[in-house]
Amino acid sequence: TGFVEKTETSPKDDDVLLLAPTAISLDFPRLARLVKFTLRDETSDWVDIQFRYDPVLDTHYRLALPTLSEASYYTADWAVLSTNDRLVRGSFSFSFGQDAQRPSLTRAADELLLQQRYGDPTIRYVR
Numbered sequence: 001t002g003f004v005e006k007t008e009t010s011p012k013d014d015d016v017l018l019l020a021p022t023a024i025s026l027d028f029p030r031l032a033r034l035v036k037f038t039l040r041d042e043t044s045d046w047v048d049i050q051f052r053y054d055p056v057l058d059t060h061y062r063l064a065l066p067t068l069s070e071a072s073y074y075t076a077d078w079a080v081l082s083t084n085d086r087l088v089r090g091s092f093s094f095s096f097g098q099d100a101q102r103p104s105l106t107r108a109a110d111e112l113l114l115q116q117r118y119g120d121p122t123i124r125y126v127r
Helices: 103-118
Strands: 008-010 015-017 023-041 058-064 074-082 087-096
Touching: 023 087, 087 103
Parallel strands: 015 087
Antiparallel strands: 008 023, 023 058, 023 074, 074 087
């Protein structure tokens, strides 16, 4: 349906920001209920963003963030129920700081290192 592709996020996927964001916004192409929103760093440590489910349908959601600590990147995972009760999931990553790199480059470098170390591209490493 293109729902995920038409969804706009702030920060955008793979963004590199100078400063840590103080909020995240999600703009959906149609009315939806935001049922899940999580934020984690590159080591998969969860950030307590105090998300609580609200059954109201909307197209725009803005979530305030706590002060984010230094990390290679952060990944936000979200899920919505669309008006026809179809579950749609998405995610996006961002990084910030003066020496920050795009999250996609950091993940690619980690995978290359693992492949060189173990020689098996199917092995996945969790920090």
